[in-house]
Amino acid sequence: MTATRYHLGLKNGQEWRLEADPGLEDWLEHFASILTLEEAASQDSGPSWRFCFQEKGRQDSPGDGWVSSYSQWQSIHARTDGTDIITGIVPYDRSDKKEDIVRMMLAVQSLYLAVWPRGGIPVHAALLENAGHAILIAAPGGTGKSTCATRIPPPWHALCDDAVLLVPVQGVYSAHPLPTWSDFLMRDIHDGTWDTGYAVPVTGIWFLEHGDVDCGASIGKGEAATRLYQSAVQASGASMRK
Secondary structure (H helix, E strand, O other): OOOOOEEEEOOOOOEEEEEEOOOOHHHHHHHHHHOOOEEOOOOOOOOEEEEEEOOOOOOOOOOOOEEEEEOOOEEEEEEOOOOOEEEEEOOOOOOOHHHHHHHHHHHOHHHHHHHHHHOOEEEOEEEEEEOOEEEEEEOOOOOOHHHHHHHOOOOOEEEEOOEEEEEEEOOEEEEEEEOOHHHHHOOOOOOOOOOOOOOEEEEEEEEOOOOOOOOOOOOOHHHHHHHHHHHHHHHHOOOOOO
């Protein structure tokens, strides 16, 4: 019997067929359900995102044309043309479901490596949508992103409150929502889903910080670029900041 494969497509045209080696099929099924991914068509032969077990400490590279990242929990290999991805997961106690979630949280970082050649980045931000357009509320953990996302009045609504994948599409950046993994790990909320394949064009980024009065102020391009870079670094970290 052929294992189930899943499809993820991004607004910039990148797409993958997700498949798992034996021992990780149920893990991939859960991962796909959180990201709201549909099963891939049987004839789908496009780029693949493969999940497999990886011996701890092993740092083999697939060869030229790949970029790799290594940690004590996993290895990531992504083609420099933004196509195939391999996520190697160091074996762990599969009976601990929170450990499953931790590996999913880390595995999402594979996407960060894959979109980089196409100008994409992760951003530590809430994604708020209104009538087909969106803004980002970017800030370090504990500043109030989730509070803003919870309190935003209609017709605005929050697509996510922790991290997004930002990709350029014909001169405009579109944002894909990413899961709030701390919901599973710190709040014992186990039924959360995020439509990661859905994207909305971003019309503005608000960098949230504490102040004595409620107000908004424009900032220069240099400061905006610095803050956006810092937000990308925050999103790329393995630790939870919420």
